[in-house]
Amino acid sequence: MKILYIVILFFSTYSYAVIFDIYGIDEGGIGSSIIDLSIENNSLQLSIDNTSPINLIDSTLPNTPGIVGFGFNLINNDEIFVQDWNLTAYDFNGETFINEQIGGSSNSVLDKWIMSDFIAGVQLDYIPQTDKSMDGALYNPYVTLQEFNNLPEGNNDNFFTKAFFTMNFDQVPIIDNSSFFVRMQNVGEDGEGSLKLYPDPVPEPSTLLLLSICFPFLFGLKRFQKI
16 A cells, blocks of 8 residues: 655745835925835835926926835834845936946945935935935936036936846845835926925735745655555
């Protein structure tokens, strides 16, 4: 008689995705952004787009907000550790991808963005070269075209548009959706405004799956014979 022993092993995988569409108004200009965030097991990824209109609300004067920071709270912050992170971006015309990072856990002296820990979460901040410089911030690609030419200091070479952020943890990160924010400078007329934007209302996750997947493995095979 043959007896087949089978051991069932259980593996859990975590998948989560949500899109934030946020905006605000200051000094007659709108600042807006779309963030597409996803989590696969211990890895968090997001893309961040500056979708701010290129003109003031009531005139054709330019509106050129730049994203200079974003962040979020982790519900399980006390139990989790960041292993590494990386921020890359498209260049000022929105077409060419910048292969080198503009921020990362290697803390290069050339990085224009840094990560700073704060209570119960993670925050990324842009490092200005001067108090009023906005090169290195994230803009709507339409306002970074040479013919528009309304960005601070008029040097488009160091302006970026859509950015991609990746962060790896030692366990699954649990995001507090209501805490996500984007900070903008150079908003509205003459760039005098600034905004800190939160999602309102908080969107429901587009996917939230916690799956237990069973994989059968052959543990042993033993032949018994009757006496």
